[in-house]
Amino acid sequence: MTLHTMPVTRRQQVSTSPRDRRRHLVSLLVAALLLLPITPLVAWSFAEQWTFPAIVPQAWGWPEQVWNAGTVAAFATSFVLATFVACAATMLGAMAGLGLRRAPRAVSTAASILLLAAAAAPPFALAMGATVGSLQLGVAGPPAVAMVLVVLALPYTTFVMRAAFAGYDESLEEQGRTLGMTSWMVLRWIRIPLLLPSVATAALLAFIVGWSDYIVTVLLGGGDLITLPLLIAGAASGTGNEQSLAFLGMLAIAPPLMMTTLAFGLARRYLR
Amino acid sequence: MGPGTGASVASNGAALTHHSRRPRWQALLAPAVLTTTVVLAVASAGLIRGIDNAAPRSATLPLTDRPEFSDALRTSLLLASVSTLIAVVAGFGIAVIIVRWRGGRLVAAAATATIPVSHLVGATAFALLLADGALLSRIAPISSTLLPPLVAGPWWIATIAEYAWKETAFVALVVSSVLARHEAVLHEAAATLGVSPGLRRLRITLPLAAPALLVTGALAFAYVLGSYEVPWLLGPASPEPLAVWAYRLFTDIELSSRSDAFGVAALTTCLALVPLLVAAIGLRRLERLS
Amino acid sequence: MTLLEVCSLELTYPGTTGKVLRGASLAVERGGCMALLGPSGSGKSSLLRAIAGFETPGAGDVRVGDRSVTSLPPHRRPVSLVFQRPRLFPHLTVLDNVALSLEAQGSRRRAARSDAMRFLELVSATELASRRPATLSGGQEQRVALARALAARPEVLLLDEPFSGLDPVARDEMHALLRELRALVEPTLLMVTHDRSEAAAVADVAAVLLEGRIVQTGKLDDLLARPGSATLHRFLGGANVVRGAFDGRAHRSALGTLPVDAGATALPHGEYDLLLRQEALSLADPYSTMPDTVTGVVIENTRPGGAPRTIVDVGGVHLHIDRDYGQAEPAVGAQVDVVIPMAARWLVAADDQVTTAVVPPLHGESATQSIMRPMAQ
Numbered sequence: 001m002t003l004h005t006m007p008v009t010r011r012q013q014v015s016t017s018p019r020d021r022r023r024h025l026v027s028l029l030v031a032a033l034l035l036l037p038i039t040p041l042v043a044w045s046f047a048e049q050w051t052f053p054a055i056v057p058q059a060w061g062w063p064e065q066v067w068n069a070g071t072v073a074a075f076a077t078s079f080v081l082a083t084f085v086a087c088a089a090t091m092l093g094a095m096a097g098l099g100l101r102r103a104p105r106a107v108s109t110a111a112s113i114l115l116l117a118a119a120a121a122p123p124f125a126l127a128m129g130a131t132v133g134s135l136q137l138g139v140a141g142p143p144a145v146a147m148v149l150v151v152l153a154l155p156y157t158t159f160v161m162r163a164a165f166a167g168y169d170e171s172l173e174e175q176g177r178t179l180g181m182t183s184w185m186v187l188r189w190i191r192i193p194l195l196l197p198s199v200a201t202a203a204l205l206a207f208i209v210g211w212s213d214y215i216v217t218v219l220l221g222g223g224d225l226i227t228l229p230l231l232i233a234g235a236a237s238g239t240g241n242e243q244s245l246a247f248l249g250m251l252a253i254a255p256p257l258m259m260t261t262l263a264f265g266l267a268r269r270y271l272r
Numbered sequence: 273m274g275p276g277t278g279a280s281v282a283s284n285g286a287a288l289t290h291h292s293r294r295p296r297w298q299a300l301l302a303p304a305v306l307t308t309t310v311v312l313a314v315a316s317a318g319l320i321r322g323i324d325n326a327a328p329r330s331a332t333l334p335l336t337d338r339p340e341f342s343d344a345l346r347t348s349l350l351l352a353s354v355s356t357l358i359a360v361v362a363g364f365g366i367a368v369i370i371v372r373w374r375g376g377r378l379v380a381a382a383a384t385a386t387i388p389v390s391h392l393v394g395a396t397a398f399a400l401l402l403a404d405g406a407l408l409s410r411i412a413p414i415s416s417t418l419l420p421p422l423v424a425g426p427w428w429i430a431t432i433a434e435y436a437w438k439e440t441a442f443v444a445l446v447v448s449s450v451l452a453r454h455e456a457v458l459h460e461a462a463a464t465l466g467v468s469p470g471l472r473r474l475r476i477t478l479p480l481a482a483p484a485l486l487v488t489g490a491l492a493f494a495y496v497l498g499s500y501e502v503p504w505l506l507g508p509a510s511p512e513p514l515a516v517w518a519y520r521l522f523t524d525i526e527l528s529s530r531s532d533a534f535g536v537a538a539l540t541t542c543l544a545l546v547p548l549l550v551a552a553i554g555l556r557r558l559e560r561l562s
Numbered sequence: 563m564t565l566l567e568v569c570s571l572e573l574t575y576p577g578t579t580g581k582v583l584r585g586a587s588l589a590v591e592r593g594g595c596m597a598l599l600g601p602s603g604s605g606k607s608s609l610l611r612a613i614a615g616f617e618t619p620g621a622g623d624v625r626v627g628d629r630s631v632t633s634l635p636p637h638r639r640p641v642s643l644v645f646q647r648p649r650l651f652p653h654l655t656v657l658d659n660v661a662l663s664l665e666a667q668g669s670r671r672r673a674a675r676s677d678a679m680r681f682l683e684l685v686s687a688t689e690l691a692s693r694r695p696a697t698l699s700g701g702q703e704q705r706v707a708l709a710r711a712l713a714a715r716p717e718v719l720l721l722d723e724p725f726s727g728l729d730p731v732a733r734d735e736m737h738a739l740l741r742e743l744r745a746l747v748e749p750t751l752l753m754v755t756h757d758r759s760e761a762a763a764v765a766d767v768a769a770v771l772l773e774g775r776i777v778q779t780g781k782l783d784d785l786l787a788r789p790g791s792a793t794l795h796r797f798l799g800g801a802n803v804v805r806g807a808f809d810g811r812a813h814r815s816a817l818g819t820l821p822v823d824a825g826a827t828a829l830p831h832g833e834y835d836l837l838l839r840q841e842a843l844s845l846a847d848p849y850s851t852m853p854d855t856v857t858g859v860v861i862e863n864t865r866p867g868g869a870p871r872t873i874v875d876v877g878g879v880h881l882h883i884d885r886d887y888g889q890a891e892p893a894v895g896a897q898v899d900v901v902i903p904m905a906a907r908w909l910v911a912a913d914d915q916v917t918t919a920v921v922p923p924l925h926g927e928s929a930t931q932s933i934m935r936p937m938a939q
Contacts (some may be wrong), residue, residue: 006361006513020374023369023373023375024373024374025373026369026373026375027369027374027375027376027378027379027467028375028378029374030366030369030379030382030440031378031379031381031382032382032383033374034379034382034383034386034437034441035382035385036401037389037397037398037401037437038385038389038393038397040397040400040401040406040409041393041396041400043407044400052409052410053409053410054410055410055411058383066360071439076387088347092303092304092307092458093304095300095301095303095304095306096300096301096303096305096561097299098295098300099297099301099304099332100297100301101298101301102297102300103298103301104295107297107301111301111304111305112552112555113552114305114308114309114312115304115308115554116551117548118308118311118312118544119491119494119497119548120491120544120545120548120551121312121315121541121544121545122494122497122498122499122515122537122540122541122549123498124498124500124502124515124519125315125319125518125537125538125540125541126311126312126314126315126499126538128315128318128319128322128518128522128533129314129315129316129318129322129534130315130318130535131317131318131490132317132318132319132321132322132381133314133315133317133318134314137314140417145306147311148311148315150307151308151312151323154304154307154308158304162312176399202553207505208388208390209319209386212390212391212392212393213361213389214390214500214501215500215501215515215519217480219339229390230391230416231516232392232393232396233392233501233505234394236395236399236505237504242400245396245400246396246400248394249393249397251387251392252392252393253388253393255388256384256387256388256389257390258387260385260387260388262361264384
């Protein structure tokens with residue numbers, strides 16, 4: 001955002017009219033509503049006993065039953081898978097984003113449509129179709145899952161990086177070079193800082209795709225791949241332990257949440 | 273960007289005066305395009321193959337004639353339409369709050385906080401919130417005779433709520449970032465011409481947001497159409513939306529069901545391509561405005 | 563008859579030290595055009611925005627006609643602001659941009675669109691009606707912005723340096739357009755500009771905003787000939803400020819003793835600065851016997867802003883004289899007479915603070931010399 005596009009009305013908000021106060025209240029309400037669904041997850045995670053109709057848990061406690069080798073293994077598996085998807089999709093997406101800008105119009109339109117198709121195609125259909133092919137090609141289980149997830153994440157990373165390159169001012173690099181910077185310095189001091197926030201956003205989106213997926217892993221994983229979403233689905237479809245379920249949900253939120261905060265911190269630092 | 277691109281990008285920096293060393297667009301696009309094409313091609317081929325490997329056709333009713341098909345189609349379209357409508361309307365309103373109202377930044381933060389929550393986790397959260405005997409029924413006990421069961425009830429309330437929740441945040445974040453560029457200065461320009469706040473919202477803000485609304489709405493619609501986890505966890509046993517039906521057929525012991533599953537998958541994919549076209553048009557107009 | 567009146571407006575920005583406006587007051591006649599001059603950052607735009615309703619003043623009042631509008635939101639004030647950047651609505655055609663103003667006043671869509679054509683005619687932009695803002699040049703955009711603001715039928719039209727982004731030819735065209743519009747429609751205008759020549763081209767009167775206050779208003783010629791302070795004189799491009807003493811009849815300084823017509827009000831004796839506009843001075847042959855002259859030595863011939871100028875050292879004081887076109891350039895070192903007409907001699911109190919508005923000294927220049935040097939245009 002440049003000076004010209006910064007919200008001008010915000011500056012002179014020293015005097016708060018009743019209308020502003022009302023609006024502030026509504027904003028708080030909206031924010032609370034958006035966060036509301038997460039609250040039962042938080043509450044239930046540490047509720048050892050919470051029977052109807054109590055509003056607050058009768059007994060608090062750490063969900064020991066969840067914290068076992070299976071959970072840790074699933075967490076680790078999800079993490080590895082998601083990291084791979086993030087790296088691969090961001091790399092390919094960055095190259096594709098740059099390539100789309102340089103390619104002739106017809107090519108870039110066709111490529112964009114292809115990527116949009118990957119985004120719009122239902123994941124379960126892709127996974128089902130891929131099961132036939134993967135068996136034939138002998139690529140079963142984790143590699144097949146990873147590949148499909150990368151393709152599902154690619155449209156997002158490409159779009160983010162394309163927008164990043166569109167907003168990238170190459171003359172800044174020229175400026176650096178006339179000031180005597182080497183290629184390495186240009187990379188380190190100009191290109192990376194300016195592109196880092198977008199790269200972080202793209203990587204975050206891709207990570208979330210890999211981290212959160214259920215249906216592709218179930219259909220294509222062949223039973224070998226136990227990820228965190230599979231644990232959650234198993235706990236959710238059964239009855240009984242809400243505490244375990246809630247805690248698994250919290251575990252599932254934690255890494256992406258930390259990364260989202262990181263990405264935003266980066267964006268704020270570099271886009272000032 | 274990984275080390276691979278770093279190297280080529282570094283040489284690109286040095287190559288400002290040596291254009292012959294600049295990576296060409298073909299080399300840049302190839303990996304992503306190839307990967308996508310391979311996966312899409314294998315998947316499509318697999319679907320077609322799976323449909324062909326049917327049990328003797330005469331034995332079963334054609335897929336589209338079965339009552340479950342119209343049920344599934346109707347259910348999926350209903351879920352997608354209602355949740356997308358809510359998401360687009362509420363998302364637009366929240367985007368305006370984010371951009372113009374006091375406390376907007378807090379709302380943006382709250383909306384961003386929903387991104388790390390996957391639909392699966394979201395569904396479990398909504399189950400813990402809305403199910404019989406769950407949190408909401410304890411805080412605000414409304415007799416079950418007044419309201420149908422929210423989870424697994426005939427009105428799909430919990431399912432739609434979960435979709436609407438996540439999609440609203442998505443729409444709000446995208447639209448607010450689009451509006452943030454132009455909205456404030458154009459609002460001032462309109463105000464000084466005597467345009468009332470309501471007319472401003474209608475003639476300036478809404479048209480500016482429209483392409484983004486179109487794209488995000490189309491993407492949300494396509495997603496809900498093909499989504500499995502949420503109706504599986506929060507919806508009633510029947511009618512089944514397309515994805516749930518397809519999964520049941522796929523995991524059925526009967527081989528003929530398996531090929532039917534592929535048929536449903538193929539049909540759903542074709543259906544999801546319609547909003548894709550809409551999204552493509554919206555993207556075009558978005559680019560024209562900025 | 564006063565149409566726009568600003569009374570002692572005070573404005574602070576949160577997070578900044580000090581006030582942007584410290585009791586600024588001005589009045590614009592109905593049908594008149596006032597130029598608001600001032601150095602960059604003096605608060606001119608803020609004043610305009612406060613009049614338009616986009617900034618809330620800490621104190622003071624804005625009145626249009628007989629009523630106070632300070633409590634009204636922008637869209638209800640009978641005031642329209644044309645911004646520095648055109649801010650046309652990108653999703654509407656030129657015609658619809660103008661029509662929106664009319665619709666805001668209650669016209670139906672079709673009537674608004676046909677009326678909008680008439681406003682486009684006023685600014686000679688009818689051929690742009692179906693174009694989109696992104697395809698227009700800067701000058702075309704500002705024309706449309708003008709038409710759009712006029713279509714809002716405001717009682718007062720505010721212009722915030724609307725032509726500063728245009729090239730000189732386009733700017734001249736816009737000045738001509740403004741003059742045409744004034745003849746046709748007789749709008750009441752308040753225009754912010756940092757360009758004296760623009761003020762001279764378009765406005766009847768000028769007001770100068772310095773350090774948050776309107777220090778002087780009046781016809782531009784009056785401001786030039788009779789500025790209220792040395793700072794104002796310098797801001798308006800005056801190059802000659804001579805410190806000396808006034809004894810009731812004449813000003814004594816390094817230039818010598820120059821009789822001064824103190825006017826109706828008798829000035830008290832004391833230290834005074836003699837302000838002389840370089841355009842009012844002229845060179846004469848040293849051996850002529852013209853009255854009202856001082857003698858000096860030519861130091862330099864320059865062309866600041868294109869006009870030919872000679873700098874003459876008279877008793878240690880550097881006088882700047884704008885030569886007439888066609889007048890020969892005197893040789894450096896030659897002795898010349900400088901004609902200082904009685905009408906050009908203007909006294910101001912010598913305790914005027916030299917603010918940071920003065921150009922800092924160049925390399926090798928003394929502070930005195932920098933004060934004597936004309937301010938950058």
